[in-house]
Amino acid sequence: MKHFLVVFILLLSFQVQGQKKFSPLDSIPVYGYNLSNHWKWKTGDNLLWAKPDFDDSQWERMDISESIEEFPKLREAEIAWFRRPIQVTEALVNQTLSISVRQMGASEIYLDGKLVYKLGVVSKKAEVEKTLSEVDALPIVLADTNKHILAVRYSFSKSNFYYPGTNSSVFTLKIHDARTIGQFLEEQTNRSAGFLYFFTGIFLLFAILHFSFYASNRTRKVSLSLGINMLVLTLAFFLRSIESYQYNTSTREIFGLLSIIATYVGIFLINVSLYKYLNQKFGVIFYILAFLVLGGLLSYIFNWNLPYALDSWPAFLLLFVDFIRVSILADRRRDANAKVPIYSLIVVAACAAAGIIIIMIGGSVGTFNGGSSSIILSVGVLVIIIMFFSIPIGLSLSLVREYTRTHQALSKKLAEVEKLSAENLRHEQEKQQLLAAQNEILERQVSERTAELAQSLEDLKATQTQLIQSEKLASLGELTAGIAHEIQNPLNFVNNFSELSRELIEELQEERSKDKADRDEGLEEELLGDISQNLEKINHHGKRASSIVKGMLEHSRASSGKKEPTDINALADEYLRLAYHGIRAKDKSFNADFKTELEPNLPKVPVITQDFGRVLLNIINNAFYAIKDKTGKGQVIVKTSKIDDEIEIRISDNGTGIPEHVKAKIFQPFFTTKPTGQGTGLGLSLAYDIVSKGHGGSLEVETKEGEGTTFIIKLPYL
Structure with missing residues (x-):
């Protein structure tokens, strides 16, 4: 071979x-x-x-x-x-x-x-x-x-x-x-299968043991390395045992080849495990050895022959040399685990010598007694196998011993901890008695402070209620002023046309008082036509004033909390005008442009009309307030549009804008930049809650200081 x-x-x-x-x-x-x-x-x-x-x-x-x-x-x-x-x-x-x-x-x-x-x-x-x-x-x-x-x-x-x-x-x-062939074949099969199954079981047992160690302590990577090492060696022996039961040539050759590959890999992994065990870094020598082992494996598979069998034995000899080198380096570092590989090498040397001697004796005896020779040679082979695999088994046993030492050390420390715990418990009981007395004093002080805090909280709630009521009254005042100003226009028309109609009636009566021959019937018909037109205009503007009053009564009615499909375009247009006229009612000098850009055929949106009207009024009022002191003509634009499954309302102004440090606070309750007495700081906070919590929408702000601000309301309409 x-x-x-x-x-x-x-x-x-x-x-x-x-x-x-x-x-x-x-x-x-x-x-x-x-x-x-x-x-x-x-x-x-x-x-x-x-x-x-x-x-x-x-x-x-x-x-x-x-x-x-x-x-x-x-x-x-x-x-x-x-x-x-x-x-x-x-x-x-x-x-x-x-x-x-x-x-x-x-x-x-x-x-x-x-x-x-x-x-x-x-x-x-x-x-x-x-x-x-x-x-x-x-x-x-x-x-x-x-x-x-x-x-x-x-x-x-x-x-x-x-x-x-x-x-x-x-x-x-x-x-x-x-x-005698039956007995011979049975003994030979049992001996061969016994060796293979014995080593398969041994390495499988160690593989399971190391994987269990790794599962209990993931930081100890050497357990994983040794587990894989043992599993590969288990596979090598298992494949060899399966090979002997294959009667198809190709199948038997495949199992034999896989067994050879697993054997090479398993032996190389012995050094990998040693590196992990002794915390040695993988260096150039390691990778050279890996290359040589791979070369040896390929030369075996493809039957590449070099002089003096240089394709086979140097790689394994250098593996043992590197094993010694790494062990000596670990010993110089005073690594406590360095002794184990050295002891394993002593076992290797002893087994190698014994195995060679036994095989030589078996060869000599074979000439005279075939049965005895077979037994002696089998014993020699077994010793040689023990030589090869004493190193990984030695590492495994060392790791088991290390875990045993760790367990004993932990048990000793656990006893010490229990003793210290008893002492700490006694001290803790003494502290508890002192703490109990202190707790009584603290509880009394806490009760007194709690009562004071409760009273302060009640006062704060009352103040907040008053502020919210003030905000509602302020909104109502602005709304009322807008309504009054809005109604003033149709009332002026009613009054003017009524006065004009009265004058026309007096002129008609004067014409009727003349003699029949002097009366101008054409003038009478013209006066009656003018009076009829005036009455129509009076009726039109009266209905206009009535519709405004009716609409405002609906908005001022207490909210039922029920959402109804609402025409957002009409609502936005109405509150834009009301807000403007409300500010004009307070400040006759105020003047600004306002306009709407309403997308036609918007779907109706389910909203609580009174609440959402308050949102629009508050935001539009803020927009007019922002352009109040602007140099040049101020402008407020209300724009609606449909985007995907949402209705978007943009309320923009070209006012002073909002500074960055203020922008983050504008939706906080009671935060305001208006002078004292002119705002409660609840308008935008209430608007945010109504839009987000009450209607499942969103309220955002885009602003640039000195250029203007846009509030963006998004409402789902499906």
Whole structure:
């Protein structure tokens, strides 16, 4: 085998090969006789090649136990024949022997030209061929001491998978004693499976243990690293155990390849775990080692051979050297955990020496006693395996010991804490007695202060109520002034047309008092027409005044809190005029432009009309107030529009604007910039609450100091 590492993971069966010179079989060892020599082979397919009298002197010689990678012509041809002589002495004539076969492809076994066994289906066609990797206990009997010919018709189509570095033999045939093969195969299977399952279970147990440690303490990353390390090694042994039960060649090769990859990764992760365990930073040396291990793995898989096997052993040797280096560095830093890797290295050295000695002894004994040799060699392999994996197991046991020490230290500290807690409890009880007395005094003082604060709160509530009432009265006063001024216009028309009509009636009566001959009937008709027109105008303006009074009565009525579909355009237009006339009623010198930009066909919005009218009145009044002292002509614009599912009302002025430090406070209750006595600071606060809380809308402000302000009301209409 190319790599010593694979030797230690694969639990190989060791056996002593027969002599190079062909000779009859006179006895069969317990572990069987391997017929690997004296074979000849030829690519192609001809059933005549199975005949015992066929001349195969021109065929190539081969050792069929070698890897199929060594026979590219066979791989290219996909089908070939193997032949070799077989002969037994008198002691084995007519004795039932057994054949065990391990192969890469499919085969047919012929004895003296007669087909005796089909192992799979031989064919160059991938859809027909069926490979069979291993068969045991095929009986065979040789009736005389003459030379017989074993011929094997063999196929391995290109559709089958194998990796170039595979160590699987082309075709291995062993002869066993039929009386002992059952016991031998059972012992060999149990020993091999026992090793694999034992180490699979051990590493799985450690993986679960470390993942449990990491789950309980996420800051200890080495537990996670070791858990992954153990899990990968578990996978390596598990895949190797599964491989032995696969009878399809490609499947068996895939499991073998995955096991090799997991083994390389697992061994490299040992050093990763060591770095984590000893808090060593990953440096250039670490990454060089990673590159070498990767190179070794690829060289194994793809069968890249370098002189002196430099493609295999240097990477693992340097891993051990780096293991020693990191341990020494940690020891110099006085890291308490540095001793554990050093002890593990001592175990490695001892196991390596013992394993080599045991294997050498097993090889010597094998010449005389195959059974004893097999047991001794298995023990040697087990020692070597322990050597390789004593390091991760040592790290794991050290981590367990560390957790144990931590637990003991915590238990000791817990006892100390309990003792201190008892003392603190006693002191606490003494403090509680002192605090109880102080609490009585404090409670009495708190009760007195609470009574004072309660009285202050009541006074504050009364003051707030008065201020809110003042704000309502102020709004009502402004509304009343606007109404009065608005009604004044139609009343003036009524009075003027009434006076004019009275004069026309007097003129008509004067004309009627004349003699019939002197009367001007045309003038009378004209006077009557003028009186009729005047009466119509008086009636029109009277109805106008009546509608204003009716509308204001509706707005002044106590709010029911019920929302009704409302024409926002009409409401905005009405309150814009009322606000303007209200300010004009207070200040005859006030003059400003105002206009509306109302989007036609706006959907009606469900609002509480009285409350929302107060919002518009307050904001428009503030807009007029902002342009009161403006140099030049002031202007207030009320604009409505529909945006998506909202109605937007913009009330803009070109006044003084709002400073940034004031803007953040304008919706706070009782905040005002007006002189004392001219504002309560509740107008915008109430407006904000009515819009946001009462109508589910929003009230925002956009302003630029010295250029003007825009209040934006958004109301949902769906």
